[in-house]
Amino acid sequence: MQLIAAALLACGCVSLSEVADWPPADSYVAKISCLQSDAAERCEQIRAHWTGLYADAIAGRIESQRTISFCLSTGCDRAIVVLPVLGCAWRQVIAGSHNPKVNDADRANVDRYCGRHALDEAGRKNAGDQSQRWLTLLGVTP
Numbered sequence: 712m713q714l715i716a717a718a719l720l721a722c723g724c725v726s727l728s729e730v731a732d733w734p735p736a737d738s739y740v741a742k743i744s745c746l747q748s749d750a751a752e753r754c755e756q757i758r759a760h761w762t763g764l765y766a767d768a769i770a771g772r773i774e775s776q777r778t779i780s781f782c783l784s785t786g787c788d789r790a791i792v793v794l795p796v797l798g799c800a801w802r803q804v805i806a807g808s809h810n811p812k813v814n815d816a817d818r819a820n821v822d823r824y825c826g827r828h829a830l831d832e833a834g835r836k837n838a839g840d841q842s843q844r845w846l847t848l849l850g851v852t853p
Contacts, residue, residue: 732848736765739783741792748789757782757790768801771849773812776805784824796838799825803842808851 740761745754761782767775782791784798802821806813823829825838 732844733769736762739765739791739794741786741789743789745788745790750788754788754790757787761791769845769848771808771810773805773808773810776801776808777817780805780820780824795824795830796834797841799830799834799838800841800845803838804845804849804851807842807846807853808849 740758745751745758748754764775764778768779780798780801781787782798783794783801786793799821802817802824805817806821825835827835830838
């Protein structure tokens with residue numbers, strides 16, 4: 712991740728303030744052992760690929776954004792810390808990205824993971840605010 716950030720800064724593709732706004736990938740990795748998961752092998756696989764997935768997600772790759780949002784919503788077999796507000800925010804990023812690959816399942820996931828049954832009013836507001844910050848960092852305009 713640091714190498715990617717350094718390369719992006721060196722080429723002038725992003726500014727230092729933009730890189731600083733993305734939390735480090737490892738801040739989402741659960742501190743418990745994958746041996747405590749019912750699917751220890753899957754937990755280890757997610758952790759092994761997390762940094763690359765996260766780097767791809769913040770670069771705008773929709774497939775990685777889908778995985779990141781799913782893991783933040785579910786924990787991906789205890790590999791990642793469950794943060795429902797951030798999982799929702801990533802789903803809103805996907806839906807608001809204007810990416811031609813956005814589909815009905817992506818839109819349905821916004822309702823499923825961001826709706827009243829998933830988050831309270833404050834959580835939905837925080838997710839909306841966060842998704843707008845991330846869309847701005849991704850260069851997406853409304």
